[in-house]
Amino acid sequence: MNITPMIINGCPVGADTTLGVVNLVSTSGVADSAATLGVINPASGEVFAQVPAASSAHVDAAVAAAQAAFPAWRATPDAERQRLLHAIGAALEAHMPELMQLVMQESGKPVNGLDGVGAGMEVAGAIAWTHVTADLPLPVEVIQDDAVARVEVHRKPLGVVASITPWNWPLLIAIWHVIPALRAGNTVVLKPSEYTPLATLRFAELANAILPAGVLNVITGTGEVGAALATHAGVAKVVFTGSTETGRRIMQGAAPTLKRLTLELGGNDAGIVLPDVDVRAVAPKLFAACFHNNGQTCACLKRLYVHESIHDALCAELAALAGRVVVGDGADPATQLGPLQNARQLAIVESFAESARRDGGVFLCGGHRRPGPGYFFEPTIVTGLSDGSRLVDAEPFGPIVPVIRYADVDEVIARANANAQGLGGSVWSADPARAAALAQRLECGIAWVNEHGAVQPDAPFGGIKQSGIGVEFGRHGLLEFTTLQTLRVAK
Numbered sequence: 119m120n121i122t123p124m125i126i127n128g129c130p131v132g133a134d135t136t137l138g139v140v141n142l143v144s145t146s147g148v149a150d151s152a153a154t155l156g157v158i159n160p161a162s163g164e165v166f167a168q169v170p171a172a173s174s175a176h177v178d179a180a181v182a183a184a185q186a187a188f189p190a191w192r193a194t195p196d197a198e199r200q201r202l203l204h205a206i207g208a209a210l211e212a213h214m215p216e217l218m219q220l221v222m223q224e225s226g227k228p229v230n231g232l233d234g235v236g237a238g239m240e241v242a243g244a245i246a247w248t249h250v251t252a253d254l255p256l257p258v259e260v261i262q263d264d265a266v267a268r269v270e271v272h273r274k275p276l277g278v279v280a281s282i283t284p285w286n287w288p289l290l291i292a293i294w295h296v297i298p299a300l301r302a303g304n305t306v307v308l309k310p311s312e313y314t315p316l317a318t319l320r321f322a323e324l325a326n327a328i329l330p331a332g333v334l335n336v337i338t339g340t341g342e343v344g345a346a347l348a349t350h351a352g353v354a355k356v357v358f359t360g361s362t363e364t365g366r367r368i369m370q371g372a373a374p375t376l377k378r379l380t381l382e383l384g385g386n387d388a389g390i391v392l393p394d395v396d397v398r399a400v401a402p403k404l405f406a407a408c409f410h411n412n413g414q415t416c417a418c419l420k421r422l423y424v425h426e427s428i429h430d431a432l433c434a435e436l437a438a439l440a441g442r443v444v445v446g447d448g449a450d451p452a453t454q455l456g457p458l459q460n461a462r463q464l465a466i467v468e469s470f471a472e473s474a475r476r477d478g479g480v481f482l483c484g485g486h487r488r489p490g491p492g493y494f495f496e497p498t499i500v501t502g503l504s505d506g507s508r509l510v511d512a513e514p515f516g517p518i519v520p521v522i523r524y525a526d527v528d529e530v531i532a533r534a535n536a537n538a539q540g541l542g543g544s545v546w547s548a549d550p551a552r553a554a555a556l557a558q559r560l561e562c563g564i565a566w567v568n569e570h571g572a573v574q575p576d577a578p579f580g581g582i583k584q585s586g587i588g589v590e591f592g593r594h595g596l597l598e599f600t601t602l603q604t605l606r607v608a609k
């Protein structure tokens with residue numbers, strides 16, 4: 119089975135030379151990785167590819183390469199960096215079918231997917247984000263320019279950025295981390311999830327054909343490799359997307375060297391449906407907001423609060439939609455929902471279903487894993503629960519959603535806000551102005567009206583409370599990869 123190499127200082131690393139891969143011993147004195155990790159196709163549960171398991175020496179070598187590349191990359195004119203990033207966008211576009219195939223095979227995501235959310239969207243999004251981010255300006259701000267002094271504020275890169283990405287949107291999130299970091303003049307060491315390293319490695323290979331050596335390095339391995347990278351003294355900033363628990367560990371590990379952080383962590387987004395909605399019209403949108411990518415998106419709708427006057431009617435519509443949704447291998451173009459991404463996530467989702475049963479939940483559909491190979495779980499809708507149940511209070515990150523009855527809108531806003539997470543939230547109504555006023559009372563980083571989960575490359579996205587620190591996307595996101603220097607020239 120082929121071993122897809124890591125990339126350190128522009129060289130493929132981690133497999134032996136018989137595979138036509140450069141041996142790191144000959145280039146930077148670090149031994150090749152003997153160990154490999156299998157990559158599993160979650161639709162079959164079978165290993166279909168291998169990647170190297172990086173050692174601590176590989177982590178050191180990758181950080182050293184990024185440090186060595188930093189001065190020249192920082193000094194590269196802005197316009198040239200933008201040109202190279204656009205070239206990366208073009209390379210992604212030229213390899214779109216191959217990247218879609220890798221994303222589909224390693225993540226289980228269908229090619230098309232429910233509501234168009236699939237591997238195709240992931241790769242198209244990666245291309246769009248690359249181009250929009252490449253075009254973002256980083257102007258010098260002039261605070262004062264008079265007879266006394268000229269005072270300017272400059273944005274400088276930070277140094278080496280460590281990017282640690284999860285398995286739910288592996289390529290897109292790598293792009294969200296890497297492209298703004300490079301745009302601002304930083305160099306990067308990227309560590310994808312051990313479950314989904316392949317599309318990221320291919321992206322890094324394509325990018326390395328365009329970028330100077332050492333500007334973008336990628337190492338593969340388990341969470342231990344992520345921890346070694348995130349705590350490395352040579353790293354100036356960590357950008358991380360994943361669980362709140364790991365985010366906390368990264369924050370602790372950043373303290374000794376005061377690393378800058380952007381943490382995009384879990385969410386337990388509430389959606390509030392007002393009594394004036396057209397139930398039949400709104401049901402498919404709510405269903406897609408809850409179930410796209412099998413609920414494995416940080417900003418999926420995870421707690422659905424529905425006014426008591428329409429609760430039963432909406433539940434019936436949602437259950438009917440669940441009955442019709444096509445679950446299967448993502449390789450089949452008709453598939454709308456694929457498998458869970460990994461066996462551990464499937465076990466987490468099963469345990470949420472068991473908790474809901476114990477708490478007296480009424481299962482309108484689903485509730486079980488599907489027999490046979492792969493990590494499939496039936497789309498599941500549970501009612502009869504309230505706040506205080508695990509399925510309502512915590513994020514399952516899978517195709518299981520509680521529908522919760524409410525009577526009073528002020529009370530339901532308070533219930534939606536009574537949660538440690540604060541990523542997104544939505545209000546659904548025939549009166550968008552009223553819904554927008556209510557949405558602004560939700561304690562979350564992004565509030566939607568009559569939709570849930572839409573993001574765009576030019577508007578900031580990020581959680582508050584325990585959903586994270588900082589934002590990504592657009593000018594606000596770009597600035598997180600910079601530090602300020604105030605320049606005061608006396609006259």
Ligand code: NDP
Nearest residue numbers: 283284310311312340341344345360361364383384416515
């Ligand atoms: P983790 O947060 O553990 O993993 C995310 C990334 O961090 C992976 O690359 C992982 O590597 C790496 N990692 C793990 N431990 C460390 C560490 N100590 N230091 C640095 N990096 C580390 O997520 P899980 O895969 O365990 O998923 C668990 C839960 O996290 C899910 O049920 C879901 O609730 C949430 N989650 C949220 C995501 C989001 O988009 N906000 C995405 C994924 C998960 P490796 O995979 O190789 O272990």
